[in-house]
Amino acid sequence: MSYIVEQLLKRGFVHVPGFLDIEETEALADDYRNGQFHRTVYTLGHAAPEAIELISDKIRSLLTQFEDVTQFKPSRFGGGAYFATEKGINFGWHQDHESYFINQTHQHYLNIYIPVIKPELERTNLCVIPVDRFMEHAPEAWSRLEWGGAATAKTENGRTTISNDHAGGLHAELDFELEELGETPALAAGDALLLRGDMFHRTQDNDTERVAISIRAFNPDITVVREHYEQSCPAKRWFQANNPMYGAISDAFEERDRMILSELMMSMFKARQARERAAQTQQSAAE
């Protein structure tokens, strides 16, 4: 088992210094500067397919390390999104939401997070709660949270509550501040921080200029079911109301109760193309 796989299974994250070389890092920084922004529930820059293509061999070769790992097998990756402090990206402790609503699990889900503009090593990083530390301090809570997602942690008076933003209610109450378990890898531009989808993470600070690309790898063969998608709560409905992608997911599950993830993603992709075509037609009619 490689060092990377071992660390991801044990700690949930691993820092890979110098994952991209200087030319690759610069090319992505330029792509961000020329970029396209889409506003759904937060402002993300979308990486051009040509920019992803530049580093795709590297990502594919990284993913081959998981080929024989039963419990964690991300095998395919999609496009990239840029998270930039100048766009006001600043999140508190959470497990990611939208990837969980789509994948329905964060098992086999890997976030490849690479700063491409990052002048200060010690600042404006991602803070993470290592899996082994969480498990040691709150084994029962972690057993409910492992491979999960769509959770937000709030701390008050030395206690932490973790909300279930997928089905409502609370996942756990902890008698300590989650913050106490945090670690913050100091990342340079071109370093990769590999994170399992179930890792609690937050923005360290928003005080320096930082742009990071996040590329998500997943397993296209896992099964997704209508029943999971239809579980809901006010937090999930808020995401659904703010992104037309969810209409496409509902439509796909109207037709079939279960499918593999790649089929769901194909339906979402086709629906997005149709939306973009309709927007173009509307625009040319207005001109």
Ligand SMILES: [Fe+2]
């Ligand atoms: Fe996140």
